[in-house]
Amino acid sequence: MEEIVEKIQELKRRKKAVIMAHYYVRDEVQEIADYVGDSYYLSDMATKVDADIIVLCGVTFMGESARILNPEKKVLLPAEDADCPMAHMASVEKVQEIREKYKDVAVVCYVNSTAELKAVSDVCVTSANALKIVRALPNQNIYFIPDQNLARYIADQLPEKHFIYNDGFCPRHHAVTKEQILAAKEAKPQALVLVHPECKQEVTALADFVGSTSGIIKYATASSAQEFIIVTEMGVLHELKKRNPDKTFYFASNMICPNMKKISLEKVLDVLEREQPEVRMAPERMEAARRPLERMLELAVDH
Ligand code: 13P
Ligand code: SF4
Numbered sequence: 001m002e003e004i005v006e007k008i009q010e011l012k013r014r015k016k017a018v019i020m021a022h023y024y025v026r027d028e029v030q031e032i033a034d035y036v037g038d039s040y041y042l043s044d045m046a047t048k049v050d051a052d053i054i055v056l057c058g059v060t061f062m063g064e065s066a067r068i069l070n071p072e073k074k075v076l077l078p079a080e081d082a083d084c085p086m087a088h089m090a091s092v093e094k095v096q097e098i099r100e101k102y103k104d105v106a107v108v109c110y111v112n113s114t115a116e117l118k119a120v121s122d123v124c125v126t127s128a129n130a131l132k133i134v135r136a137l138p139n140q141n142i143y144f145i146p147d148q149n150l151a152r153y154i155a156d157q158l159p160e161k162h163f164i165y166n167d168g169f170c171p172r173h174h175a176v177t178k179e180q181i182l183a184a185k186e187a188k189p190q191a192l193v194l195v196h197p198e199c200k201q202e203v204t205a206l207a208d209f210v211g212s213t214s215g216i217i218k219y220a221t222a223s224s225a226q227e228f229i230i231v232t233e234m235g236v237l238h239e240l241k242k243r244n245p246d247k248t249f250y251f252a253s254n255m256i257c258p259n260m261k262k263i264s265l266e267k268v269l270d271v272l273e274r275e276q277p278e279v280r281m282a283p284e285r286m287e288a289a290r291r292p293l294e295r296m297l298e299l300a301v302d303h
Contacts, residue, residue, distance in 0.1 A: 001028070004265045008032055011272040017053035017076075019268065020045060020066070023213045024235035024260035025057045029268065033057060036239065038214040039065075039111050040126035044297060046070055055271060056279075057263045059084040064115045067279040068289050069297075075279040078267035082259040086112050089168025090145035095120045098143045098164055105164070106139035109292060110147045112170070115281055117145060119288035122295070127197050127212035129300040130154050134161065136299055149174060153197040153204055172255050173198035176231055181206045184229045184252040191250060192225045196232035203231065220244060233257050 009032075012019065020042050021033035030036050035045050039062065046054060046066035053074045056063040060083045067075040095107055095117070109121035110130070118124055125133045131154050134142055142161050144151035146168030155163040176199050185193065185206070194216045195207035204210050209219045213232055217239050220228050227248045230236065233255050240249050271277070281289075 001265065004269050005032055008265070008269050008272060011269070015053055015272065015275075016051055017055055017272060018049050018051040019055045019057060020049075021057035021263075022059075022062060022235075022260060023217070023239055024233040024257050025263050026235070026261060027238045028265055029057050029263050030235070030238050032265065032268065038126065038128055038212045040128040040212065040300065041214060042066065043069060043111065043126070043293065044300075046075075047297065053272075053275070055268060057268065058082070059087070059257075059259050060279075061087045061112055061114065063279040064281065064289075065111060065293060067281065068115060068118075068286050069293055071283075071286060071290075074275065076271040076275065077277055077279055078264075078271045079259075079262035080277040082262040084112050084170075084259060086110075086146055086168050086170045087114050087117075088146075090117050090166050092116060092120050094166070095143070095145070102141040102143070102164070104139050105141040105143050106134075106137045108134055108137075108142055108144045110145065110150055111293075111296075113146055115285055115289040118292050119285055121145070121292045123299065124292045124296040126296070128215060129296065130197075131157055133296060133299045134158060147198060149200055149204075150197045152201050153210065156201075170198040172233060172257050173231075174200060176200070176203050176253050176255070178202040178206065180252045181229070181231065184250060188227060188229060188250055190225075191227035191229045191248075192220075192223065193229045193252075194219055194231065199231055207231070216240075217243065220247065220249070231255075233260065235260060 019033045020035045063077040107121040143164040145166045192208040221243045
């Protein structure tokens with residue numbers, strides 16, 4: 001393993017590459033990354049890094065976003081088949097239908113989506129900024145794709161807006177049940193429950209805090225509590241333990257995203273050597289998908 005890490009470091013320097021990783025990838029991949037974060041952080045950092053190559057250790061839509069925001073950089077995906085099923089759970093035809101029906105609609109696209117869906121949307125959001133961005137939109141009607149759960153979580157806090165739901169979901173977060181949370185709470189009544197908003201309403205309703213993966217890590221780190229029940233993908237444990245060696249973390253379910261786990265050190269080394277597979281898209285698609293992503297970055301900033 002040490003040998004692979006050394007080779008990666010050497011290639012990174014020689015090729016002016018940076019490695020970015022999502023909190024859900026394997027621990028050893030998070031360890032060699034220059035930047036580790038949630039989906040929002042990774043899109044934002046992709047526009048700020050000084051590099052010729054970005055190695056994106058995450059699922060396909062993350063690589064696509066990095067490329068769309070940096071058309072002049074080479075973006076490499078160590079596991080080309082690491083796709084997020086939710087990214088495909090909406091349709092361009094349905095977006096067009098909704099636009100016909102509601103003339104003033106804003107199509108809000110969660111970044112966990114294909115570039116094709118982003119290209120027909122008005123603005124992108126991540127779980128870290130969805131509430132802030134949707135609240136700031138002048139539109140009354142909001143068509144939120146693809147995630148029904150994040151949509152409902154936001155809608156509950158914005159009763160002044162009319163939401164049109166889509167039926168997409170994350171197969172991992174959506175599978176968590178109210179019963180699992182109640183059982184975890186009963187076993188550890190002193191622990192606070194921290195939940196990702198891709199979970200169902202019956203689950204977020206039982207949370208002490210709901211937030212993105214970075215939000216959960218920040219909340220646990222700032223809290224004076226000592227024990228936490230975490231309700232998101234288990235990869236976050238690496239950063240949680242790093243920042244909070246004396247706190248205790250439990251999981252309400254053994255949530256693993258198999259696609260995120262496809263990225264290994266061997267694959268990172270391989271993409272750096274071959275500079276393949278590279279994220280590629282038609283220029284018109286990239287152009288159209290860039291607008292909603294840039295709008296997200298503008299609206300997410302604290303003024
Ligand atoms: P965040 O990174 O926005 O927390 O989203 C979680 C997720 O499921 C990424 O695929
Ligand atoms: Fe997609 Fe869910 Fe995996 Fe995130 S955790 S990449 S939403 S399948």
